[in-house]
Amino acid sequence: MTKNQALLDLEIDRNVLADDETLAIVAQALRTCLRDGDKKTLRAFLDSQEPADIATILDTLEAAEALAAMRHVDLYEQAQIFGYLDPEYQIELSDLMGRRELARLMSAMSHDERVDLFKNLDPVAREAVLPGLAKAERDDLRKLASYPEDTAGSIMTSDYATLTPDMTAKEAIEALRNQALDAETVYQAYIIDEERQLVGVISLRDLIVARANARVRNLMDTNPVFIRAEADREEAAQIISRYDLIALPVINGGDKLVGIVTQDDAMDVQEQEATTDFHKVGTVSGLKANVRDASIFVLYRARIVWLVLLVFGNIFSGAGIAFFEDTIAAHLALLFFLPLLIASGGNAGAQSATLMVRALATGDVRMSDWASVLGREFATALLLGLTMAAAVSLIGVLRAGPDIALVVALSMVAIVLVGAMIGMSLPFVLSRLKLDPATASAPLVTSIADVTGVLIYFTIATQVLAMQAT
Template identity: 45%
Template structure:
């Protein structure tokens, strides 16, 4: 793909427009998205302008918000093209785009929409942020329960062209309340005179427009669905959510948790486009806070200056021991945060997990103590018991901290991913120093 980037960059530089268009249109949409995403702003705009309207719509919806903004800025003087682009977008993708814009800019683009699309956009943007209502699309096919299979297929042929998916057909009553959803496969293999009411199951799985998006992720995963209907409090069918939108949300959630776990404040950082000052501001707060936390490590070490002077070999094993505790804690926290995020573990499960984690940490600590004892027996045989015992206790303490912090954050209604690796490591450092030198002082009698 890097070769293609170089090739298109050269074609733009040489202004070989006919060759560029021919080669560009021979690519599939994912390849075009990659090219535009990884090209410079001017090159991205040139590439996008050569796309026909339908392809431009599909490609634009897959671009990142930053790249979408660059494209719109380039089209600023072409109001018709911007209006066509806004109106052609799928409602859920258009909502996601508007969410990334400043309020005044979003309002300006809203005025470019057709009355129908403007009404849909206002409705979707009226739901709470991170709710299912922001993700749903009104592009679906619904039929009445008294329809026959033949009537249903005629209805699909007439209205299905613009539907987000035709895998599922939705059954509603006269007041548009959801009755059930049925697979198109079941319709196709049934006789033409069979009524839809005879294909209806006992239970219909649906989402509320006000449900959190994370709930949808769990339901899609648990029930292996490609689309789910969205209803209001009265059971009226409002729209549907499809698996591709859920994938996007799940990816954003994982990225957010990953950044928070690494103590990066803003989960939507794109380091390729962000300025140095922006990246600095987003990282300095946590790092400065942890500087002061680590002062306690220094204070702990200073309490044992006499011990260190007497047995200098203790210093050699200090980084190894406290790093092992921090690594064990980070491992434990990663497992718990993921389990909490996907719903495998609930807050009430912490007591059961505490005992299990203690046993696992103890076995890990003993295994690592055996390894560090071999090193210590070669370098400083006289402190082998100190190093071995410290390794066991430090790994156990680090693992306990890593497991418990996410539950503590959840208890106070904070994101468990905020129990980040640097914080766990800092706590493990302090406890590791105290454990190590306290055991050494006791064992050596100094």
Template identity: 35%
Template sequence: MSEGERAAELIELVEDNDLTGIRLWLAEHRPYEIADELSRMAGGDAIIPFRLLDKDRELEVFEELDPSQQQAILLGLRDSAFHEILEEMDPDDRARLIGEAPAKIATRALAGLSPAERKMTASLLGYPEDSVGRYMTPETVILHRDLLVGRALEVVRARGADAETIYTLPVVSDGRRLVGTVTLGDLVISDDDRLLKDIVDVFAPRVRASEPAEDAARLMQEANLVSLAVVDSEDRFLGLLTFDDALEVIEAADSEDMARQSGASPVGDHYVSVSVLRLVGARSVWLMLLIVAATLTVNVMQAFETTLEEVTALAMFVPMLIGTGGNVGAQSATAIVRALAVGEVRVRDLPRVIWKEARVGLLLGIMLAGLALAIGSLLVGFAVAAVVACSVIAVCTWAAIIGSAMPLFARKVGVDPAVVSSPMVATLVDATGLIIYFSIARLVLGI
């Protein structure tokens, strides 16, 4: 049975209020599959199958949902179930949920937590929204550097059940200052009478809690880490960023970048459950900005009206020219935004990037110019075709420079490079490309 058929089946069961059928469907599917299908439903419909989940699976499914869907589920639960779920959640997941929830839900959630869980949640909420501090887990097993390996294993056995992860273990000195980390595997295969400080990885990467979560997640990706130690400004250990949370951070960042590069604001929630009005709102602002920016092209056309009147054949190639320039600029911008995101390019690489992309644009322009010259000569004669060919070379080179430079300049001034989206680059290249085109026409044709 396909995914679509499974989803339709669950929706039909909910619509028919077939409680027995819903229970059977839930029993046959994994938590992440159930969460995906619940995300496709309106909050009011999703609460019905959620309430029918077994207690031992309820939390697993809940933690797989997006925060907005979690909020919708919570609103449909009685106080006892509401507080029970929040109490059992991992502190980092709970903090992100409460941080994104309306004040009414946040207040109700915090009020129902036990003192220990409330304290942990409040400490995580004290960090900036997109920082590592919001995503780290404080529930870890901390080992002192002077322990013997055998004693350290006893500590892991005693406290491991209450920790979110035990695969990476922080090793600290007095005052909780992080010395490094040791993996559970290294601990298990080491002799019991060895000192922990002899096997600890003192070069293990660490990040400050106030640093951006995306940067930390990318570091984990680059270093192939299962967990990453998080410390404060004085190197005191605070928690671990685990690989599952790092994956969520990267997925969210990539989705946001894709939305911005396409000229839209990120929606964040599951596409199927997002309303038409929200999608319109996410896209309309950018489209209005782009249509205003596109008036530059109209102004350029008006400024060169006399040139067009004298050689009307030039107008035939305007769509081709601005389309080609826009595509080259968009390709360049997309490549640089991605390179910035994964750390392959930095702001200080601006001169190297521009020099490389200028050569790429030039070579692309020469290749396309040959094609334009051949086609143009057949349609309008060699003179106008030569203008088009020269313009293609110049516009492609210029577009590649603009497309590569704008994301780097955006990063330099503290703006998300993805905001300098492909449509924005294409719109700018359209207007400036026409100026290049008509200027070359005047020069070559002597108009």
């Protein structure tokens, strides 16, 4: 047994993705195999791993090293591994390939992954690789690439299985057997007529349990769930999730079947949308690269706009404090409780906004639910405010006496209540205006709650302390 083989066998037993240290050991072992020309060990290791795991390992190598390692597996597995790599890394590897090698790889890729790669290539590379593809592949590539980004058509694949209504169950199973190598899935087959219009859908299970001479038209579901190619891709993901579909058929304006959106593509969409929403909640916009690979300028650009806007928004807090400077001058103890109260309102608002943004995104809450949600949130915020007021009242008495304690307690209830109402309502307002509810970010809600909290606190202080003085 060679040293390289011993290292790789150790990592196979320990799971190559256990931790960063383990991954580094495996990557170094692969580098050693490449340097020593130990093809046998390299092939044995790669053949023993899942494509997704190989992609994770290759991602830690230099692009030239990763490409050299990939060339030790067959073309079909290369295509699978390539599909798991980040788009930016795919482009790096593509730049190192010759035109013919890249064309062969793209021919072996699934239709949707092939078009994703094609869209990411620069125009010169696109024109260079097209002649290396078969005419049918070129036509399919151009058709899929023509759909606008963020539509269902942009994430669909044309690798689907079709049947005709007049087939028997036996003929249909044989047809699926012949299409299996090229189809993304054969567990669901789509029934089309002479004009390729979608007329039904049938599962492989239904065909297997049916009598051999039973007609597909009598077995199929004649009311299939579908989506139009121009619909939003997030809607496609939601439909797949709602109806627990393996794949969702996509039709064009003429009701012709043009592709399917598979469950794994829907999961990718949901992950991307969740990432985008998380970024918006943190007032980070336009960050398409991952944090590890993004440059300092990209990270700066994604964050600076909102931070500057929020700086100017917080000026209103300063203006509010200035407006009540006479009250503050007469009762300096009020300043001690200011950060505590303002932070409480912002925190309550941020919590409410996070809950509502998520609920609207998942469909748990709809615009028609606003009144009932408002009432429940009001009651919850009131209880939260009373509890927090009781907690700070003792501090108020010990620090500044009963008069200030009363002001702090009343302010806490009002500020938490208003902050929660702002946080809950803003996502609904944005949704009504056809804007993304995720724009109701925690920093934005906090800034609005801060200004409101300052006004509430010092207004209550002015009124209550004036009454106590008379």
